[in-house]
Amino acid sequence: MAQVLEFKLPDLGEGLTEAEIVRWLVAVGDVVAIDQPVVEVETAKAMVEVPCPYGGVVTARYGEEGTELPVGAPLLTVAVGGTGAPEELTEAAPEAAPKATAEDAVSSEYSGNVLVGYGTAGPVARRRRVHRENPAVAQAAAPVPAVAPAPVAVKAPEPAAAGFAGHDGPVPVISPLVRKLARDRGIDLREVRGSGPEGLILRADVELALAALERPATASAPAAAAPAVAAPARAVAGERIPLRGLRGAVADKLSRSRTEIPDATCWVDADATELMAARRAMNEAGGPKISLLALLARICAHALARFPELNSTVDTAAREIVRLPAVHLGFAAQTPRGLVVPVVKDAGTRTAESLTEEFARLTESARQGTLTPADLTGGTFTLNNYGVFGVDGSTPIVNHPEAAMLGVGRIIPKPWVHQGELAVRQVVQLSLTFDHRVCDGGTAGGFLRYVADCVEQPAVLLRTL
Structure with a gap:
């Protein structure tokens, strides 16, 4: 059996x-x-x-x-x-x-x-x-509520039951077909009052809510019915893309960051010629190739060791700044499904080879859509290489609840005064967007200047070996 x-x-x-x-x-x-x-x-x-x-x-x-x-x-x-x-x-x-x-x-x-x-x-x-x-x-078939082992006859809701009432958490809907009907007709189920057992939303509830939205705004409501809720203005034309899943989560996080974090941005141009030459020498020496992103990550980790204020978060409830002991470095990755920020754990203790390997693994997982929640959480600082999009500078939004983000523009030949003479050098623009609650402009400027010094003279990092 x-x-x-x-x-x-x-x-x-x-x-x-x-x-x-x-x-x-x-x-x-x-x-x-x-x-x-x-x-x-x-x-x-x-x-x-x-x-x-x-x-x-x-x-x-x-x-x-x-x-x-x-x-x-x-x-x-x-x-x-x-x-x-x-x-x-x-x-x-x-x-x-x-x-x-x-x-x-x-x-x-x-x-x-x-x-x-x-x-x-x-x-x-x-x-x-x-x-x-x-x-x-x-x-x-839709799941039957646990309180009703057999089908339950539900009385058709009164017109007043189709009014709007906000829901907290998951919305109880009797059938996926009802959910699809609401989605296709632009009905927000969180604003529909369910007339089924324990507030379960039935097809009749969605149809009444749809009728309320389509009713002309000038029509007077019956005296016995609840006051009609004015339908929100809807565009006649244009594609509607639901903010849900990954895109919705990114939207919520960016909105929260912009609302809570008083950010500021400073930037500087740096001569990256020596850094590019150092990377070329490393790769010509044999062994696994070292990526430019890995070298920038090493520079970030050393800079955060000198300026720990930027590797922190703000506990708004306790009104405290929490300095974090380890550097978990997030990096922005654009995928067909939207922007994600994978996190390289313990970036401050990794070698350039280890960083290169981990960046490659996480980038491939992001493209395949196989990143796990563990890969996307726990970051303490973000490195944003927007130069891959062919742009020089940006003022990004801090990745909440972190305190800062380093932006790296494209590296291109530019006229530059080198050793007192005009020369063509490989120049990059660096920008730092930071939470002004954790530090002032002097600390942020010191961090960015140290990063620029390491880019211009990679030998500066030898002090930390």
Whole structure:
């Protein structure tokens, strides 16, 4: 006899509460092995493949591609054990199983770019009857609320129930189809009051909210109904791109940084001819090639050791500046899915070869969309090489909650006074954007000047060896 187990979206760590289904890797009827990836989801931090802790036959999937699901929402059901015959799947116990205990909880941890280590101590989810007669229904079926083991007849909401009420956290929606309807019609589900059990949003709620938005602003509301809420102005034409997933997380972080951090920027031009020559000599000597970014990272790490004020964060609640003991260096990387900032851990203790290798690994992971939350968090200082875009200077936004960011423009030949004579040299513009709460302009200027000195005369770094 096959046992149908329900696999829910696991806790992806780092305070993440929801994820968007990007691509299903299995279909209803497929046989899956334990820990086989079954779905690719996008969180606010990265794209990850989620493996299923059960082995068996997939009997249902919940959510279409593009659907956002909260942590703990059902992803799919798997028939475990038995022969997998259709009659066994149909006869799976339809009653709701007891609530999962702490011993039944599924645990997870990150390893690489996938989740591994799920426990299978016992059934942790409700069992469902498989819709053998209509597999499409089984695939698109929405999870039944835990408080209602059988379908519950819900009275159609009154017009007043379609008013708007803000939601905190994940929005409870009865079906992915309802969520898709709201998304296609431009309805913000966080502003819809659900009339189902425990505030569950039904299709009727979305339709009433849509009717309220399309109602002419001059129409008078019935006396018995709640006051109509004025519909927000909407552009007649133009593409609408939802701020969610990675793009939404970046938008929120940049907005918070601009709101909380009183930043300032200083910059200087530096002659990078000697640095370029030193790198060329290193690479001609044999061994792994050293990247220019790795040399700039080494310079940053030594400069932060001299000016620790810039390797810090501000605890606004305690009104304290926290100087951090290690340098975890973030670097901006542009990907097809948007801007990400991978972090090189313990950059201050790494060699140029180690830094080059780690930059290459993280850059490739960023392009493939396989960075883990651990790769994207914990930074204490950011190095932004915007010269790769062919620009000379920039005034970037500090990567909250860090205190500073060093910007590096393109290195190009320019007229330069060298040893009292006009010459053509390789010149780069360096800029430092910093949180003015952690230091004043003198400290920031001293840091930037030291970085420029190391770029112009790499031998300055020999003092630190």
